[in-house]
Amino acid sequence: MAPPLRATAEAESSSAVSSLSATIPGGTQADDLIVVIAGATSSNLFNALSGFTNLANERAGSAAFRLGVWYKVAAGTEGGTSVTPALASGTGRMVVQVRVYHSVDPSNPLN
Numbered sequence: 001m002a003p004p005l006r007a008t009a010e011a012e013s014s015s016a017v018s019s020l021s022a023t024i025p026g027g028t029q030a031d032d033l034i035v036v037i038a039g040a041t042s043s044n045l046f047n048a049l050s051g052f053t054n055l056a057n058e059r060a061g062s063a064a065f066r067l068g069v070w071y072k073v074a075a076g077t078e079g080g081t082s083v084t085p086a087l088a089s090g091t092g093r094m095v096v097q098v099r100v101y102h103s104v105d106p107s108n109p110l111n
Contacts (some may be wrong), residue, residue, distance in 0.1 A: 001054045003101040004024040006032060010097040016041075019086035022096040030076030033101040038068040038085035042092030046085055066092070 007025035024034060024085045036052060046057050052070035059066055068085055085096055105111055
């Protein structure tokens with residue numbers, strides 16, 4: 001069973017960019033699970049996202065589309081701060097979504 005969703009936030013670019021910021025929801029609390037999902041019309045890799053563990057950095061077959069997924073357990077100070085997925089090179093139209101879940105096991109948040 002999935003943990004309860006506390007809050008979400010998203011951002012979308014209307015033109016090609018190399019990075020895009022989204023704000024982590026203000027209600028994020030210590031031990032919440034923060035998941036960042038980014039998509040770009042690019043075949044280039046996403047850079048590492050500082051402070052987050054990478055789950056996926058995948059190209060959709062031969063299409064020029066890249067999906068990145070990262071997560072971290074919140075310390076409780078992240079609410080209202082920005083997270084900025086960035087392509088290692090090039091540009092593309094991007095979308096970023098931040099999902100915050102509560103009632104997770106902080107030592108094994110993806111279980």
